[in-house]
Amino acid sequence: MTKWVVVTDLDGTLLDHHSYSWQAAKPALERLAAMQVPVVLNSSKTRAEIRELREQLALSWPFIAENGAILDWGDGHFEGFAEPRQQLLTVLGQLRQQGFAFEGFADWDLATIVEKTGLDAHSAKLASEREFTEPLLWLGDDPGKWAFQQALAGHQLQAQQGGRFLSVMGQYSKGAAIAALRERYPGATIIALGDSPNDAPMLDVADIAVVIKSARSEQLMPKAPSTIRTTSPGPEGWNQAIQDILNHRS
Known part of the structure; x- marks a missing residue:
């Protein structure tokens, strides 16, 4: 029986916020691999991005993409929890015509995305x-942002603030797929690691929530039975937390 399952955010958590490097977490990753502990990447990134990163990390476990929109089992099977992105873009086009100010991936060519x-x-x-999702840069003021979020809610959509972008998505979250993981790995202790408000649903449903130090990590108050807060950001904090858990809770 699998004792642990690690579910982790990427940007600002397993990956450095600025360099996107994961090297500081390598000792803990190697230790988890030796123990055959599943490491499930759970990110706002696309399936294409996560597939490539999984290869770099030598991971073969399931992964969760686009803020919980899809759980890919890594074997050709997946479970979807969202409507296609084109439906979001149609709504966003309507809201832009109403005066809301934002830019997103659909507006940019490759050079601009870079x-x-x-x-x-x-x-x-x-x-x-x-x-399934559309990352935006909000160009208006805070009251306008609140009104924008209310308008999205009227279309059964939401906007979650990640490490860099405001992600427009359906009514699901990074925590939605955790129940399916529990079915796949019955009895396992779920360790979830994140640093931003959009990680809250995942941290809430974990057994051990690890809040990685960041500019917004103090906003996170997980409902998990046990919470750990790191003193270092990014992969350094990730490595610190995983090593401590394996040393003291095994």
Whole structure:
């Protein structure tokens, strides 16, 4: 029986917020691999992006893409929880005509996506292969942003703030697929790691919530039975937390 399942956010958590490097987490990742502990990537990134990262990390476990829109079992099977992206873009076009100010991936060519994300051209192309969500940069003021979110709710949509972008999506979350993971790995302790408000649903339903230090991590108050807060950001904090859990709770 699998004792642990690690479910992790990427940007600002397993990956450095600025460099996107995961090298500081390598010792903990290698230890988890040796123990055959599933490491499930759970991100706003696309399936194309996560597939490539899984290869770099030598992971073969399931993964969750686009803020919980789809759970890909990694064997050709998947479970979807969202409507296609084109439906979001239709609504966003209507809201823009009403005066809301924003830009998103659908508005940008590849060079602009590179500029806005800091990714190289290849990675930016993978990031553009969105199926269910639309990342935005909000260009208005805070009251306008609140009104925009209310307007989205009227269309059964929501906007979650991630590490860089405001992600427009359906009424699901990073926590939605955790129940399916529990069915796949019955009895396992779910360790979830995240650093931003859009990680809250995932952290709430974990057994051990790890809040990775970031500019917005103090906003996170997980409902999980046990919460750990790291003193270091990004992959350094990730490595610290996983090593501590394995050392003291095994």
